[in-house]
Amino acid sequence: MAQAIQKNVDAVMVKDNAFILKAKQLQPKIYQKKISPQKIISLINDPSAIHHWSSKIVSDANDYLNQSFHSGDSFIIDFGQHNVGYLSFLCESTGSPPDAPAHIKLTFGETLCEIAEPFSQYQGWLSKSWLQQHDEYIDILPSKINLSRRYCFRYLKIDVVSLSPKYQILFKDITFNTVSSAPEHCLSYQSSDPLLTKIDQVSIHTLRNCMQDVFEDGPKRDRRLWLGDLRLQALVNNVTFQQHDLVRRCLYLFASHRREDGLVSSNVFVKPDIIADDTFLFDYSLLFVDVLYDYFNQTNDRQTVKELWPIALQQIEINLKRCDAQGLVQDSDDWWSFIDWHEKLNKQGASQGVLIYCLDKASRLSQHFQPDITQALNQKLDLVKRAAQTLWDEQAGFYTSGEQKQISYATQIWMVLADVGDLAHQQKLLTQLITTPPEIGMNTPYLRHHYILALFKTGMKQQAIIEIKAYWGKMVEFGADTFWELFDPNDLNYSPYGSKIINSYCHAWSCTPAWFIRQNKL
Numbered sequence: 319m320a321q322a323i324q325k326n327v328d329a330v331m332v333k334d335n336a337f338i339l340k341a342k343q344l345q346p347k348i349y350q351k352k353i354s355p356q357k358i359i360s361l362i363n364d365p366s367a368i369h370h371w372s373s374k375i376v377s378d379a380n381d382y383l384n385q386s387f388h389s390g391d392s393f394i395i396d397f398g399q400h401n402v403g404y405l406s407f408l409c410e411s412t413g414s415p416p417d418a419p420a421h422i423k424l425t426f427g428e429t430l431c432e433i434a435e436p437f438s439q440y441q442g443w444l445s446k447s448w449l450q451q452h453d454e455y456i457d458i459l460p461s462k463i464n465l466s467r468r469y470c471f472r473y474l475k476i477d478v479v480s481l482s483p484k485y486q487i488l489f490k491d492i493t494f495n496t497v498s499s500a501p502e503h504c505l506s507y508q509s510s511d512p513l514l515t516k517i518d519q520v521s522i523h524t525l526r527n528c529m530q531d532v533f534e535d536g537p538k539r540d541r542r543l544w545l546g547d548l549r550l551q552a553l554v555n556n557v558t559f560q561q562h563d564l565v566r567r568c569l570y571l572f573a574s575h576r577r578e579d580g581l582v583s584s585n586v587f588v589k590p591d592i593i594a595d596d597t598f599l600f601d602y603s604l605l606f607v608d609v610l611y612d613y614f615n616q617t618n619d620r621q622t623v624k625e626l627w628p629i630a631l632q633q634i635e636i637n638l639k640r641c642d643a644q645g646l647v648q649d650s651d652d653w654w655s656f657i658d659w660h661e662k663l664n665k666q667g668a669s670q671g672v673l674i675y676c677l678d679k680a681s682r683l684s685q686h687f688q689p690d691i692t693q694a695l696n697q698k699l700d701l702v703k704r705a706a707q708t709l710w711d712e713q714a715g716f717y718t719s720g721e722q723k724q725i726s727y728a729t730q731i732w733m734v735l736a737d738v739g740d741l742a743h744q745q746k747l748l749t750q751l752i753t754t755p756p757e758i759g760m761n762t763p764y765l766r767h768h769y770i771l772a773l774f775k776t777g778m779k780q781q782a783i784i785e786i787k788a789y790w791g792k793m794v795e796f797g798a799d800t801f802w803e804l805f806d807p808n809d810l811n812y813s814p815y816g817s818k819i820i821n822s823y824c825h826a827w828s829c830t831p832a833w834f835i836r837q838n839k840l
Contacts, residue, residue, distance in 0.1 A: 349497070361430060369429065383492070399523070402530070421456075428823035450538065521828075525554050620686070627687040630683065660758065667718060672732055726756050730747055763830075786835075
């Protein structure tokens with residue numbers, strides 16, 4: 319399977335103006351809250367800390383900011399919690415009249431490593447422009463500065479790059495105006511377990527910061543609507559903020575701009591116009607069906623689901639074409655399926671599971687909206703399930719994937735979620751996964767979510783709780799106040815992009831512990 323960036327500039331995309339209008343009519347209210355600096359901190363090189371950086375308090379922010387600053391001065395503000403929004407501040411001069419512009423540099427960090435490690439050293443393959451920094455040249459003092467770009471951070475480093483020797487600069491009224499479409503309060507829940515309570519709180523704050531005019535994947539990066547992330551955010555939204563119209567808006571957005579054959583894109587831009595990206599993923603397009611199915615179960619909104627059902631069915635029909643006559647998904651170098659960030663992962667087996675899982679949801683929806691095709695869908699479901707059995711390796715006790723018959727966590731997880739085999743078989747498979755873990759493991763909270771889901775599905779509740787505490791609890795232990803896009807407990811600097819400083823440290827697909835905790839009353 320190809321691993322480079324997708325470019326499909328020749329793809330013909332078709333807009334549905336009726337759906338675009340409906341999506342625009344569902345534009346959410348944005349709530350704002352002003353946050354002030356809490357502490358001034360300094361960095362400590364700490365081998366026991368995440369990324370080897372911790373901090374110590376230098377001063378209360380209000381006290382520290384009463385002083386004036388010279389060229390070459392710098393300081394780091396801790397706002398106390400990760401948030402998303404807009405920065406403003408007042409700059410004044412003291413001393414002689416300012417006879418040259420003030421040049422200040424602002425560096426924004428979700429984590430301390432973004433403050434500590436120079437952006438100039440970044441060598442990753444994602445655009446350096448995602449790194450959050452800003453140079454401001456102030457010609458007239460005093461001056462109120464309102465940054466137009468939205469930033470996502472807890473820590474702010476201010477460097478006074480250059481002033482005239484004749485004057486110094488003062489910073490006043492530093493304000494972080496936070497924004498989210500999540501209301502201030504959500505459904506209350508209190509676990510009896512203190513660690514699960516903390517994990518629940520961090521999960522909710524992660525979702526809150528990703529809830530903007532759409533469900534964003536990450537407010538630092540990529541700042542847009544991804545289908546895989548939406549599916550998991552919608553689950554957590556069901557048990558927290560219950561902003562179902564935002565889910566509805568996102569479904570209309572995906573339906574509003576599709577490839578000419580009807581395939582939905584993996585992600586959508588909404589500014590300046592609604593534009594579907596030219597990236598198409600086998601699993602994400604299928605998961606449109608599951609998002610719609612969940613939305614229907616939560617809202618019983620028959621009108622919306624009836625409108626979008628034909629598009630959901632198209633995703634099934636298009637992706638079934640990748641199967642051979644026996645119903646097995648065909649692996650090759652010209653198709654794309656996400657599943658997990660793992661350069662060695664063969665995705666055929668897991669994709670077979672996703673197809674089965676979503677075909678089952680399509681069959682269930684068809685009973686309400688097109689019952690005359692339910693039987694045909696069930697026949698297809700039986701076919702692809704039988705095909706999945708051909709991937710079973712009796713000697714290994716695992717399902718395999720691809721020509722090399724690779725064994726991975728992802729394939730086993732998705733076979734369980736696809737309900738391949740009976741319950742005893744699935745429990746035995748997951749037990750073997752725990753006792754004899756494959757070399758191809760899990761790199762993201764996204765795949766880890768599906769692993770936890772498989773454990774709950776098979777009644778392995780205690781193991782699921784252990785896994786939640788060990789994984790998300792470890793992030794809490796490292797000081798996370800939002801959950802991260804990527805976390806490998808065995809490689810704390812892991813990044814598929816070439817550098818940890820461009821990773822997203824508030825990411826939608828990481829917020830699902832709140833759903834597990836509340837749904838299962840943990």
